[in-house]
């Protein structure tokens with residue numbers, strides 16, 4: 001709950017209004033039965049003037065209570081919505097500062113549920129809190145005192161009812177608490193399954209996996225349903241039980257009053273307000289129980305959000321480092337790397353130097369560590385040992401802006417965001433002009449299809465870039481990578497969906513138009529890097545060869561083997 005303090009602190013004025021209005025509302029609820037008793041007494045005493053007078057007071061108090069209730073509902077909702085929005089923004093901002101490793105630690109699905117469903121739970125708790133927190137103790141204590149003052153002889157009815165309601169509330173809500181905790185985990189599971197299935201819908205359909213996927217989803221969904229139904233059952237048991245207890249208390253009170261009304265005629269007027277107070281006591285306990293359950297559920301969510309907010313990013317940039325224009329050299333100095341939590345190193349003692357303007361190919365079998373090496377140049381991870389430097393500066397001493405300006409990384413899987421093509425390209429260069437876009441699109445061989453759209457760079461990119469082919473997405477990703485003319489450009493298997501001719505044209509354009517840029521080309525096929533100035537050969541995390549295609553054919557067994565296998569494959573194809 002400490003987590004919420006600064007968030008609530010921003011809305012002190014609204015909180016004050018919500019608390020005052022709920023107190024007025026509770027006061028009005030407590031006062032009304034007393035006035036009703038007065039009306040009844042006046043009728044019994046046949047004093048019509050008094051009936052009208054108290055009746056008017058009753059109406060005024062009821063209207064005040066109603067207005068206070070409406071004001072409370074508005075302000076409680078306002079505080080809850082604002083706190084939830086602030087919390088969601090803080091969580092989102094925090095996630096943006098996370099490194100790859102931090103995001104992997106939580107998983108994307110888990111973070112999304114924390115940002116949406118958990119924040120929603122906190123919103124409900126805050127709203128319930130401001131509607132019930134003050135009202136509940138006021139109603140409970142006030143109604144208890146007033147009931148005892150109204151018919152002191154019936155103290156035992158009140159005590160019996162309170163004990164019964166308390167026992168049932170504690171029993172049922174203590175069972176509900178853990179169920180609410182389980183719901184969060186199950187929502188996460190069903191969300192993840194649905195997301196995975198829909199994102200991979202083509203695979204599901206082409207492998208005829210609809211039935212299996214449906215069964216997997218149904219199992220998780222049924223579990224969630226089972227927990228929700230159990231909570232529903234518990235609610236459906238307690239409500240009639242409370243009604244029964246209330247009715248019994250009323251019946252006993254009426255019976256008692258019936259026995260004594262002959263000697264004490266005032267009791268007739270008192271019994272109605274007494275019954276009203278009994279109901280208010282019962283409501284206070286029920287609201288209290290519900291609030292505690294929501295608090296238990298909210299506490300789980302607050303803890304989950306707190307875990308995100310208190311996570312210190314495992315990789316930070318040196319904010320003190322000056323802005324600098326890094327040169328295009330890249331130095332790996334005895335670099336080894338293990339993924340967080342893994343035992344085995346994925347890169348082992350790698351050292352090499354790339355000169356500014358060179359085109360460097362990186363080849364190696366699947367899983368040999370090519371992408372991992374590229375990620376270290378873009379500082380998506382830090383090396384476990386050794387140093388990576390760009391332009392002669394250790395990346396740990398470079399601020400984020402300078403690094404991003406110097407290094408552009410075009411990922412293996414092209415990702416575009418919904419918006420326009422231009423919006424996506426401006427991620428590479430915020431102030432990119434149409435001429436910049438055209439130039440970059442020419443290099444990436446994207447211009448020919450972009451120009452076919454009437455609205456060219458203003459053409460819409462749909463969600464998950466569904467309206468572009470794999471090759472088009474790759475070309476636009478390369479366009480975004482080259483638009484700011486980076487000093488170092490990494491193409492991680494980024495031309496795999498391009499035909500051989502387009503791939504060749506991209507490489508030629510890069511060579512010609514980005515002459516000063518150091519380009520790393522990661523490729524499965526040696527033919528993609530055959531003309532590179534230098535090729536690095538990775539094998540099981542080790543740098544086992546370095547040189548031109550010709551040199552490697554002469555002195556690297558691993559390279560020769562890969563080349564021979566690929567050539568044989570080409571012949572077979």
Ligand SMILES: Nc1ncnc2c1ncn2[C@@H]1O[C@H](COP(=O)(O)OP(=O)(O)OP(=O)(O)O)[C@@H](O)[C@H]1O
Nearest residue numbers: 104339342346364365366367368369370371372373
């Ligand atoms: N995020 C990760 N967490 C843990 N291990 C990882 C992660 N990413 C990759 N690995 C492991 O690191 C090793 C190297 O992977 P990497 O992606 O660098 O290889 P690669 O040579 O680029 O492969 P490919 O050609 O198939 O893309 C693999 O064994 C892989 O299982």
